Amino acid sequence: MPEELPxxxxxxxxxxxxxxxxxxxxxxxxxxxxxxxxxxxxxIHGIAEHDGRRFEVIDTGGIVVxxxxxxxxxxxxxxxxxxxxASHIIFLVDGRTxxxxxxxxxxxxxxxxxxxxxxxxxxxxxxxxxALMHEFYRLGIRSMYPVSAEHGxxxxxxxxxxxxxFPESAAPEHLPQIKVAIIxxxxxxxxxxLNxxxxxxxxxxxxxxxxxRDAVDETVVQNGIEYVFVDTAGIRRKGKTxxxxxxxxxxMARRHIRMAHIVLVVLxxxxxxxxxxxxxxxxxxxGGRGVILVVNKWDLIGEGMKRKFEADLRDELKxxxxxxVTFVSAKSGDGVKxxxxxxxxxxxxxxxxxxxxxxxxxxxxxxxxxxxxxxxTQAGVRPPTFVLFTDKNTPLHFSHERYIANQIxxxxxxxxxxxxxxxxxxxxxxxxxxxxxxx
Numbered sequence: 001m002p003e004e005l006p007x008x009x010x011x012x013x014x015x016x017x018x019x020x021x022x023x024x025x026x027x028x029x030x031x032x033x034x035x036x037x038x039x040x041x042x043x044i045h046g047i048a049e050h051d052g053r054r055f056e057v058i059d060t061g062g063i064v065v066x067x068x069x070x071x072x073x074x075x076x077x078x079x080x081x082x083x084x085x086a087s088h089i090i091f092l093v094d095g096r097t098x099x100x101x102x103x104x105x106x107x108x109x110x111x112x113x114x115x116x117x118x119x120x121x122x123x124x125x126x127x128x129x130x131a132l133m134h135e136f137y138r139l140g141i142r143s144m145y146p147v148s149a150e151h152g153x154x155x156x157x158x159x160x161x162x163x164x165x166f167p168e169s170a171a172p173e174h175l176p177q178i179k180v181a182i183i184x185x186x187x188x189x190x191x192x193x194l195n196x197x198x199x200x201x202x203x204x205x206x207x208x209x210x211x212x213r214d215a216v217d218e219t220v221v222q223n224g225i226e227y228v229f230v231d232t233a234g235i236r237r238k239g240k241t242x243x244x245x246x247x248x249x250x251x252m253a254r255r256h257i258r259m260a261h262i263v264l265v266v267l268x269x270x271x272x273x274x275x276x277x278x279x280x281x282x283x284x285x286x287g288g289r290g291v292i293l294v295v296n297k298w299d300l301i302g303e304g305m306k307r308k309f310e311a312d313l314r315d316e317l318k319x320x321x322x323x324x325v326t327f328v329s330a331k332s333g334d335g336v337k338x339x340x341x342x343x344x345x346x347x348x349x350x351x352x353x354x355x356x357x358x359x360x361x362x363x364x365x366x367x368x369x370x371x372x373x374x375x376x377t378q379a380g381v382r383p384p385t386f387v388l389f390t391d392k393n394t395p396l397h398f399s400h401e402r403y404i405a406n407q408i409x410x411x412x413x414x415x416x417x418x419x420x421x422x423x424x425x426x427x428x429x430x431x432x433x434x435x436x437x438x439x
Contacts, residue, residue, distance in 0.1 A: 005047070006055040006166045009082045011110070012092035013102050017122040021092060021149035022046065022059035025159070045217060050159040054169035058082045088116045088162050091141065092149075095121040099138060107139040118162055119144040124154065175226040178347050181256045183284065184266035185276055186234025189296040193266060193330040194218065194231040197339065222340055230256050235280050257283055261350065261382065262290040262343050262416075269298045269309060269327070273316040281320055288383035290346040290417045291323040292339070298327040299334065322409065324416055346416030350382050354412050359386070362411050368404070371396075384408075385420040393425035 008025075010018045026046035044059040060082060083089065091110055093103055110117050121136050124146035133146055143161060147154035182190045198218040217230040235254075257263055263284035267277050284291045295309060310325050317323075324342060328335035359376045366373075372391040379385045386408060388396070396404075405419040 005169075006053075006087035006163075007058060007082070007085055008048075008055055008088050008090060008162055009058045009060060009086040010090045010092055011060050011083070011106065013094075013100075013106065016092050016094045017149045018059055018092050019044075021090070021120070021122065021147070021155070022057055024149050024152055024155055025050075025057050049169065050156075050163050052168045053163045053166040055087070055163060055166055058086075083110075083113060083115070086113075086115050087166070088118065089113070090118050090120050090158075090162065091139075092120045092122050093136060093139075095124040095133070095136075095146065099135060103139060107141060111140060117141050117143070118158060120158055121146050122149050124148060175221065175224060177226040177228060178262060178343060179228045179230070179260045180262045180264060180343060181230045181232055181260035181284075181289075182264045182266060183232050183235065183257060183280055185268070185274070185280065188234070188266045188268040188271075189330045190231050190234065190266050193264070193294070193296065193328070193336070194229055196328075196330045196333050196336045197227075197229055225344065227340070227343065230260065232256050235276075235283075254283055257289060258287050260289055262292065262346055263287075264292050264294045264339070264343075265323075266294045266296050267313070269295050269301045269305075272309075273313050278317055281317055281323075285319055285418055288418055288420070290350040290382075291320060292342055292346060292416060293317070293320065293323050293325045294339070295325065295327045296330050299329040299332060322414070322416060322418065342416075349414045350384065350417040352384060352412070352414060353381060354378050358412075362408070366404070366407060368400075379422070383418045383420050384414055385422065387422045387424055389424045391425075396421070396423050 010022055012018050022044065025048045027048070046057045046059075048055055048057050089110055091107065093099075107119075119136060119139060119141040121133060121144065124133065133144070136144060145154055145158040145161065147158055149155065182193060184190050198220055217228055220227045220229065265277070265281045265284060267273060281291065281293070293313065295313070298306065298309075301309070306327055313325060314321065324346070326335060326338065326342060328339070330336065356375070356377045359378065363373060363376050374389045374391065376386055376388050379387045386404075388404070390396075401421040401423075405421050408414065408419055408421075
């Protein structure tokens with residue numbers, strides 16, 4: 001994180017309500033919540049404030065201490081990274097079930113860390129469950145609070161204790177921020193790319209497709225700019241998403257595309273350009289996001305294949321002719337540093353505003369005979385949006401809109417971002433001029 005904040009880590013067995021509590025504390029739906037065990041796998045970060053004290057909250061995957069299978073062991077590895085730097089640990093258990101051996105194993109592991117631990121007994125929203133509270137003292141943790149993460153009962157009282165001793169927060173420093181979503185098919189190397197960009201093992205990486213389910217984010221500050229990278233779950237074809245967690249992952253991934261400034265569309269150089277790649281890239285284009293096409297694993301196909309691959313890519317993704325293409329090896333790190341410069345360039349283009357005077361001087365030099373264009377103005381950014389006032393009360397043909405957008409791009413730049421062209425009739429132009437003169 002760019003500023004040093006106290007860190008509160010939420011741990012517990014699978015499906016005890018950690019993600020619900022995380023969302024309750026941070027006040028946003030950041031973690032995926034569902035009844036299927038094991039939905040959260042990576043550690044999810046958020047910022048919260050309680051009684052004037054700001055702190056970082058980390059939601060970890062469900063921990064089973066002695067499970068040697070690959071995914072559970074990687075979840076424990078990710079959780080240990082967070083626990084080793086925790087200011088306070090919230091150990092969440094299910095108040096409706098009896099204490100099990102995994103609860104005792106996890107409690108002993110946490111107590112050995114020597115860090116402050118609070119036991120939160122979740123789903124304690126009935127008198128019957130309150131009566132069972134004393135059973136949980138057998139875990140050996142003195143500080144215990146009954147809570148209902150779903151309904152918010154007891155959470156404030158618990159946070160009073162957890163944040164006791166945290167410093168009162170000054171107003172946070174605000175750096176220029178670029179939000180970057182990393183999207184693509186499962187197993188194209190998105191998580192490896194996030195780890196390469198941040199310089200840490202931030203996401204679980206495995207050859208098992210679909211390992212990432214939540215959107216995992218990390219912040220990097222470089223040259224006075226705060227980059228927030230979000231590694232989204234691999235997007236599958238409809239009909240291929242049978243598990244509830246995977247369906248939710250697709251919904252959350254598309255939500256993070258809408259929230260991003262720039263989208264990195266990751267493709268696998270060893271598999272070529274597939275129709276699903278075009279579908280996924282279309283999500284970013286339709287959302288008006290700046291787009292960079294990142295071809296990963298290029299070291300496995302050889303330097304001489306780059307030109308042919310890019311030609312095939314341009315042929316398959318004609319609607320993304322404006323998007324720059326870069327070749328990287330996320331595993332070795334080759335080409336990754338150059339992404340920061342490319343992201344800044346595309347972000348600047350997506351935010352660029354051109355004055356009405358410049359646009360109308362450009363209009364005078366524009367050879368366009370389909371109809372008379374009275375004047376042109378820029379109405380917005382992200383994506384750059386231009387309004388043409390014409391002498392006819394009908395929209396321009398798609399090909400003419402595309403021609404004007406291409407001419408605007410050629411004259412003013414706008415690399416890496418879609419351009420929207422809208423038309424208005426002459427009477428709308430007159431009304432606009434009348435309002436301007438009235439002011």
